[in-house]
Amino acid sequence: MLTFQSLLAVGENARDVAQFVRKVIAEHQQSELYRIARDADDYDRGLNTTIMSYAKMVRDLAGRAIPDRFSPNHRSASNFFHIETVQLSNYLLGNGITWEQEGTKQKLGVLFDNRVQDAAHEALCGGVSFGFWNLDHLEVFSVLEFAPLYDEETGALMAGVRWWQVAKEKPLRATLYTADGYTDFMWSNDPELRVDDTIWTAIDADIYIGRPNVPYIINVRENEADGVEIVDGMNYAYLPIVPMFGNKHKESELVALRGKIDAYDMISSGFVNDLDGAQIYWIIKGAGGMDDPDLAEFLHRLRTVGAAAPADGQDVSPVELNIPYEAREKLLDRLKNQLYEDAMLMNPEDIRGGAVTATQIRAAYERQNVRADELEYCVIEFLQGILSLAGIEDEHPTFTRSTIVNQSEEIQSLVQAAPYLGQEYVTKRILTILGDGDKANEVLQQVDAESAERLGSLVE
Secondary structure (H helix, E strand, C coil): CCCHHHHHHHCCCHHHHHHHHHHHHHHHHCCHHHHHHHHHHHHHCCCCHHHHCCCCEEECCCCCEEECCCCCCCCCCCCHHHHHHHHHHHHHHCCCEECCCCCHHHHHCCCHHHHHHHHHHHHHHHCEEEEEEECCEEEEEECCCEEEEECCCCCCEEEEEEEECCCCCCCEEEEEEECCEEEEEEECCCCCCCCCCCCCEECCCCEEECCCCECCEEEEEEECCCEEEEEEEECCCCCCEEEEECCCCCCCCHHHHHHHHHHHHHHHHHHHHHHHCCCEEEEEECCCCCCHHHHHHHHHHHHHCCCCCCCCCCEEEEEECCCCHHHHHHHHHHHHHHHHHHCCCCCHHHHCCCCCCHHHHHHHCHHHHHHHHHHHHHHHHHHHHHHHHHCCCCCCCEECCCCCCCHHHHHHHHHHHHHHHCHHHHHHHHHHHCCCHHHHHHHHHHHHHHHHHHHHHHHC
16 A cells, blocks of 8 residues: 555655656555445446446356346436435535634635535545645545545545546646645657646656646736746645545445445336336247247237237237236335435435424434534534634534424524524524525614614604
8 A cells, every 4th residue: 555655765756756646546546445436426426336237137948147138127226325425415514614703704715615515425425535725715636536645654644646537548637745735747648749848847758747846825926027927935834635534434325325225226127127028928839949039039029019920830828917016115115214214314204294393303303413413523624624724713613404494383482482592593593494594694784773773763
């Protein structure tokens, strides 16, 4: 396993560093972490690997397994894994982050909440994601594009390689990030490739390197004569990339859910195949000279033309099939409920129906709250690392979880408790329930203005 100490042992020779970077990428792509993350990415996009690669097999007379080319082979992939990751990340982060200091949100940028939500979703899928604080905004790298280099002694993230390639015939690009700055690399076998000589230096026939150890914070000066000129640069106190984990095991959510998702997909696909196939089978008397292709052709004509002429001495009679769908439906429902339980999510079926009280809703959300608490610890640790890089002192982020509520009951309870909770708190909570939480300050200012106006009229 390559580590930060492995990088230090390489030295400063450009060719050696470039070879090391390629080795880091190759080793990472062969790792179990990457393999599981790649499968999780497929499941997250509804391309469940197991069901998509499933081939129906039958046994011949000798007991050998051969592909079944005659019966339907629909492969129905569920979207549960995407539902699970989005439901959990949106539940905790869908309403953004609230900070104790008023100016924190502005310093972090307008899209910071979105990027944190992206980081959480990538962490749930791949087990870990990486947030790069790029001067004044956050960028997110998934484990499918970033290979970490940890310290052998402390386990801290000390360096890493991000790579990308838009197509197989296009150049492979990579960036090595260290506390001393970043260095770009490019590999291309295209003899017609044109590069900017002021940025790239050829260190081999197909290897190019950018400026070594470019500082993360660059001061520039602009004038009419020289244009934009780099005056100086500086780095952060440590690597400006912070890992975010999705759970305490630091592994993909797919690890615990894959077995039941695959079982659900297999049963669902088998159900579709049985219904799509002929619901009757045919007994052909006097067909001793027909082999399997002849029988398949005979059935094909029955399905497409609707009729087939038997030969002399043959007799065709149908036998109806009874498909056992009740047991399958019950098993699918059971697997679906178990998936929600294993993922520790609120199943919408639990609160669907007539009037549901606030107590019933809170009970339905209980296990999801427990799981969200675990994710929240990971997010807070990630945010503390980003705040430290950005030089912001605000240690108390809070989250408003996206829950379904009984609006009338919740609002009535708040109004009754208003004398004890205060006008500001009650106003903010009611507006949050109504979906207008961002208008709280505006409403409070309007209320204060109206109160002042009424007081002024009384004084007059």
